[in-house]
Amino acid sequence: MHFQEESIDCVDFVLRKDEVLTVILGGGKGTRLLPLTEKRSKPAVSFGGKYRLIDIPISNSLNSGFEKIFVLTQFNSYSLNRHVHRTYASNAVHQKSFIEIIAAEQTVSSVRWFEGTADAVRKVLPYIREQRPKYVLILSGDQLYNMDLADFMQNHLIDPETEISLACNAVPEDQVYGLGIVKTGIGDSIKEFIEKPQDLEQVESCRQTSGQFLANMGIYIFNTKTLIEVLEDQSLTDFGKEILPKAIQEKKVKAYVYDGYWEDIGTIRAFYEANLMLTDDIPKFNLYLEKTPFYTRARSLPPTKINNAIVNKALISEGTILNHCEIHRSVVGVRQFIDHGTKIYDSIIMGLNRYGSLDRQSGKIPHGIGKNCEIRNAIVDKDCAIGEGVKLLNLKNVTEFEDEFVRIREGIIVVPRHTTIPDGYEI
Structure with missing residues (x-):
């Protein structure tokens, strides 16, 4: 070393x-x-x-x-x-x-x-x-x-x-x-x-x-x-x-x-x-400095795949797949899958430890974020499976809240690790 x-x-x-x-x-x-x-x-x-x-x-x-x-x-x-x-x-x-x-x-x-x-x-x-x-x-x-x-x-x-x-x-x-x-x-x-x-x-x-x-x-x-x-x-x-x-x-x-x-x-x-x-044009904490890099675990992951997606002011980590979705001022972790029609604003999506299957025929919601979801002001921890049509918006603007799927802390929606959110869930 x-x-x-x-x-x-x-x-x-x-x-x-x-x-x-x-x-x-x-x-x-x-x-x-x-x-x-x-x-x-x-x-x-x-x-x-x-x-x-x-x-x-x-x-x-x-x-x-x-x-x-x-x-x-x-x-x-x-x-x-x-x-x-x-x-x-x-x-x-x-x-x-x-x-x-x-x-x-x-x-x-x-x-x-x-x-x-x-x-x-x-x-x-x-x-x-x-x-x-x-x-x-x-x-x-x-x-x-x-x-x-x-x-x-x-x-x-x-x-x-x-x-x-x-x-x-x-x-x-x-x-x-x-x-x-x-x-x-x-x-x-x-x-x-x-x-x-x-x-x-x-x-x-x-x-x-x-x-x-x-x-x-x-x-x-x-x-x-x-x-x-x-x-x-x-x-x-x-x-x-x-x-x-x-x-x-x-x-x-x-x-x-x-x-x-x-x-x-x-x-x-x-x-x-x-x-x-970190998504600012010139962030106060800058990851892009050659003389003082920040080290982390080296992963042999494929490049990020972007299929007709809109990405603005975002950090997209390696191995991510973005399909016909929108990402605005957000941080997306490794291996994350985000499907058609989903919109993510001002959120942290921590990613996946493994890709898993995207097949819904088994009846299970696959890891990643499904179709036509909307997520704002949220933190989605690792290895979560979010179904289709899920809305994480904190519509009532509450400061503290908790149910079996999410917790709201200081007004921010947090999805705990390994959580599965069913199709159509809204908050």
């Missing part, structure tokens, strides 16, 4: 490659992304037609020259483990580079699962120590961004006294409530850290001259010695809630301001909007 070594300064690259270990947190239960996370973890959720969310932090790390990666998993981890194994299998030629899954496990010293972000890292400290890194880079498994993490590391190294660095992103005041807000001082040192404030008065002193606030992105660099020290207190289980507020009182903690696109995929609405943003 070896990615783009030539794009990074050789001296710095050797230093970083030997001394940096990336730890990617596989996420919690992801309840706010239900039903997409009923049978998979958040980082395993499909994104952009052909990717998984976990591909984003892994690709950022690889593109930055950091090729020693641990992915920590716990909840609904089978799909995530399988994807990482199939996509990033170790290359025996470059034995110092690896991407390895570490699942939560019971040991002689602990019978508990991961109980928070900090606790997860604490429980894998034996594996971290084996690698003997000088620095540990901690990433979240369910965020969207395209960051030069090597520049983040260089910023950490400018001041040799820096022990912890936080990547921060400027956010407007209406977003501060779900984030950790920081106040910086001389040299971008962090003087105050407030996790998920209840009101603006708590963070008014943190407001920047632009009127915005600096939010913790959940992306950290720790000197390994410092990481071990801050994790000694077994009662502290979360970086944002407990470790960092205490660390800024005792350690040299520094902010790194990242001014690019960053999105924490925490809700159905955030997931929906982040996917549809």
Whole structure:
């Protein structure tokens, strides 16, 4: 395994490659992304037609020259483990580079699962120590961004006294409530850290001259010695809630301001909007950058087949078959079949894991989307079979709803994975 070594300064690259270990947190239960996370973890959720969310932090790390990666998993981890194994299998030629899954496990010293972000890292400290890194880079498994993490590391190294660095992103005041807000001082040192404030008065002193606030992105660099020290207190289980507020009182903690696109995929609405943003002429999160590609599983699929279809502002993944249908501002996943007369607007159709049969003579509705359907403002999860004449429109404009076929969350229709919707169903 070896990615783009030539794009990074050789001296710095050797230093970083030997001394940096990336730890990617596989996420919690992801309840706010239900039903997409009923049978998979958040980082395993499909994104952009052909990717998984976990591909984003892994690709950022690889593109930055950091090729020693641990992915920590716990909840609904089978799909995530399988994807990482199939996509990033170790290359025996470059034995110092690896991407390895570490699942939560019971040991002689602990019978508990991961109980928070900090606790997860604490429980894998034996594996971290084996690698003997000088620095540990901690990433979240369910965020969207395209960051030069090597520049983040260089910023950490400018001041040799820096022990912890936080990547921060400027956010407007209406977003501060779900984030950790920081106040910086001389040299971008962090003087105050407030996790998920209840009101603006708590963070008014943190407001920047632009009127915005600096939010913790959940992306950290720790000197390994410092990481071990801050994790000694077994009662502290979360970086944002407990470790960092205490660390800024005792350690040299520094902010790194990242001014690019960053999105924490925490809700159905955030997931929906982040996917549809990809259809913009110049999206804020751009998949079409040669120097920093996003890697995912290579599939030997045929080209997309378009038979007299209208496609406008859409991402259409490989192996898809579009028959006399219309697709507007939507993302369509791999192998998806969409039949005659169907119209899809502002929706995410995640695709199929296998083609299956298109024959309806057996009485079963085949996988894919049948004839004369209309789908708007929806997310159709993988391997769904949608019959003919189905209307997914949320005509009553309800915010929350659930029946045996669909769920509406934040006004968005979600069809859970493996759902079969009968002919003529309307909502």
